[in-house]
Amino acid sequence: MIDGHRRPRGPYTVGAALLGHLVPAALERSGSLVAAYDIEIRAVAPGLRDLVPARRATLGADLTDDERILVPAPRRTLRLANGIAEFVRDVVPPGRTLVVCNGAQADPTDVELLDVLMRRIPPSVLEITVYLGGPEPPPDARDADGLWAIVDRGVQEGFLHAVVELAERGLALSEPGGEQWWRFAQRAATALGGLGRREEARELWEEARRSSQDPAVHAAGAYGLAMLDARHPDPAQRDLGRARGWINEAIAISTLLPDPLQRAFKLGFDRNGLALIELRQGRAPQALALVESAIELARELGDRHPLHRMVLLANRAQLLAALGRGKEALEDWAAAIAIDPMFPDSYVDRGNLLFELGRHHEALADYEAALRVGPPLPEAHYNRAELRIVQGDVPGALADLNRVIDLDPGYVDAYVNRAGLLAFLEHDEEARADATTGLALSPGNPHLLTVLGQLETGAGRLAEARRALDSAIERAPGLAAAWGNRGVLRYAAGDPEGAVADLTQAIGLDPQPDLYVNRAVALRALGRTAEAEADDARAAQQPG
Structure with a gap:
């Protein structure tokens, strides 16, 4: 026991x-x-x-x-x-x-x-x-130093709940505003933010500001407050104006730090934070300029802060890729990976760019590198599955998606892709089970509703199919598959004119060969033979 x-x-x-x-x-x-x-x-x-x-x-x-x-x-x-x-x-x-x-x-x-x-x-x-109960252990007699050892390990390993709990005890045992108190406060606030407990994190950052006159503490507190707003997972709840105000304060303080190495590091760190805000306000070129200025500052650090340099290079790579400068982005990814070849996220991100550039063999190598250098990583399996789908390796893609769901049963996108593949293979009951499970995790997910609508159409349950596909289009009007499947449904329901309208909408969003073929069928039913033949010709000319 x-x-x-x-x-x-x-x-x-x-x-x-x-x-x-x-x-x-x-x-x-x-x-x-x-x-x-x-x-x-x-x-x-x-x-x-x-x-x-x-x-x-x-x-x-x-x-x-x-x-x-x-x-x-x-x-x-x-x-x-x-x-x-x-x-x-x-x-x-x-x-x-x-x-x-x-x-x-x-x-x-x-x-x-x-x-x-x-x-x-x-x-x-x-x-x-x-068993929920058991003998009561002796009271915790650890002093602040003993607690700090576990808090420090927790920060390194990502044990965020323990960091919060034990850092709070450490704070109670430390002099407010002192160096030891600040170390506990900074770790606890960071962990609270990572756990989504943003208001508690905000209060702790504010308490740090009230308890200290150290410029470095105030700069770090302002940065922490800025990131709580800038990194909120719900875009509607991000206050980027307030975030900009806090990060500007952090930059202003960091500019005045007397130690040149601390100033170069902290100022570059803060400019990188401002770059995130610029990016989220739609100003990628300005974000890139800030990251490049941070990289220039990092040159002053010599061999110190290698992780800081790696993060900056990775961020510049992402911005360059977003601006269509893929070759330069790949150079930065290579430099970031050279700094820490055992950091799996870099391989995943570079693999994604290589995938977008059509360099599938290299993308596959990066996804597999990410799987080798760390513990099981669902994202790398998911991305490799998408690559295998494009390459026509359906069994391999299914194996990866099975692995994703085995590792993380809450990974909604894996249910979306696996349901689609199973429907393609006409394994309708398995596909329906995935769509149902995925919708329980993500109610109203338009991709899953689209698959469900396709399955209901195939089963002849046209009213249920129409409800699912109408809901998918309402939630995601730019989803071509939903329009295309509703076009098939409307044809099956005896409405070829409506089918043509929906399929035309789908083609406008994503001109795939099957959409032209299906529209040609509906056009022939309306007696519009010349248009149908033109669609057949377009289908033959389309890749895929």
Whole structure:
């Protein structure tokens, strides 16, 4: 039995105990299997790091505190959990049992891990029982230094819930406005923002401003407040004007910092933040100029802050690509990857650009590199599936989409694409199941409604098909597939004139051969033979 209470050990209390039991025995049988999950094991069970050397270490692992500027997204813990689940599945003999007590007090990392283990490992291999209650552990007697060690690890690994909880305790044990208090406050505010708890983050940044007269603290606080507005996931709730005001304040303060290296780093960091605001206000050239000025400032730092340079190069690559300067963008991606070849996001982003440029072989290589250098990554599998669809490799695409959904059952776009492929293969019931599951996750999703409408048309349920497709068009009037499928439906319902109208709309949005073929059928039904023949000719001339 494992006590899952988070208070004594923090994140992955259960995961560390489970791995502590499994890894030594696994090393005796297959060191290569353990090595294949080095990132996951070292993150979840730091006590095993002497047994499991880092095979895929990112640049950030060896940097000083002030140079580690990247905070992993909350979804990183799902990637770790999936890697651990696959390791456990490979090493546990069938018929084993895992019992966890104090499940109600487990850290969110362990709650997620247990959920993944139960979902991905059959009970016949590992039966898991979780009791919500259990013995009460002793009170937490850690001082601020002890708490900081776990908070610092949590920031590096992306254990954001623990960062918030333990940093709040650290704040209570620290002198307000002091250096130690500020370190806890900065990490907690950053973690709160990452968890979507923006108002709490805002209040903590404001408290930092009220508690300190240090210019660096005020610059960082202004930057943090700006990013809460600029990075809001709902565009309607972004206050870019307020964000610009805060980032301007950050820049004004950073300009006056006395230390030249700190000034160059912080000013470049803030200009990069202003570039995001410019981009979101539709001013890509201005954003590019700001990022380029930040890159010039970074030249003053010598070998320091390599992650900062990597981020700036990646951001310039994205802006260059958006402005149609693909060759220069690829050069920047190459430079960013050279700084940290173990950072998977760079491969995914460069692969996406290569895909857009039609360089499919190179894009595939980048997606596969992203899969090699880190824990399981649903996005890389999803993007590789899209590439395989374009290449006509339907079985390969389905395999990747199956993998995406296995890793992340909430990945809506994977249901969209898999439902479409299954419908194409006439596996209608499986396609319907995916559309239904996807719509439960994303009600009103126009792509899923389009697939559902197509399936209902094929099944002869024309009224249900019309409701689905009308709703899809209402929600996404620029979605050619919805217009095209409604055109097919209207023809099936005895309305060839309406079919021609919908198919014409679809062709105007995305002139695909099948749309011309279908419109030709509807035109012939109306006696418009010459127009139908012209559509047949256009279909023959269209690629695809």
